[in-house]
Amino acid sequence: MAGNTAPIYSKVGNIQWNTTPVLAANTTTDLTSGTIYQVFLADATNGGYVQKIRIKSLGTNVATVMRIWINNGSATGTAANNDLYDEIGIASTTASQTSALAVYEVPLNFALDPGYKIYVTIGTAVSAGFDVTVVGGKY
Numbered sequence: 001m002a003g004n005t006a007p008i009y010s011k012v013g014n015i016q017w018n019t020t021p022v023l024a025a026n027t028t029t030d031l032t033s034g035t036i037y038q039v040f041l042a043d044a045t046n047g048g049y050v051q052k053i054r055i056k057s058l059g060t061n062v063a064t065v066m067r068i069w070i071n072n073g074s075a076t077g078t079a080a081n082n083d084l085y086d087e088i089g090i091a092s093t094t095a096s097q098t099s100a101l102a103v104y105e106v107p108l109n110f111a112l113d114p115g116y117k118i119y120v121t122i123g124t125a126v127s128a129g130f131d132v133t134v135v136g137g138k139y
Contacts (some may be wrong), residue, residue: 010137
């Protein structure tokens with residue numbers, strides 16, 4: 001049987017974000033412990049599409065690395081359920097009322113299976129934290 005030969009498009013937009021600032025360090029190499037932040041959950045029936053992750057500092061922070069994880073929808077405590085997809089260095093920031101803080105974007109541009117999740121962690125604890133927004137769509 002041939003695979004789907006017609007392109008598919010998102011039915012509706014799906015923008016999700018962390019509900020608390022990303023603040024706590026997590027140095028695990030497999031996402032099985034420590035503080036993790038869920039930033040996206042694909043639709044349970046049809047999955048979803050993720051276009052990009054947008055990272056915005058919320059004030060004064062030290063430099064760190066943000067790691068982006070894909071989880072297969074099962075428990076994060078099992079290493080085989082998690083994949084370190086990408087990481088990005090985040091420069092130190094100082095809150096200002098006259099200059100905008102840097103914004104980082106990580107392009108994703110892929111479909112996620114039903115129930116899959118995207119988590120983020122940071123390597124160094126920060127003071128003000130980060131807001132992480134995922135731009136995508138639901139099938």
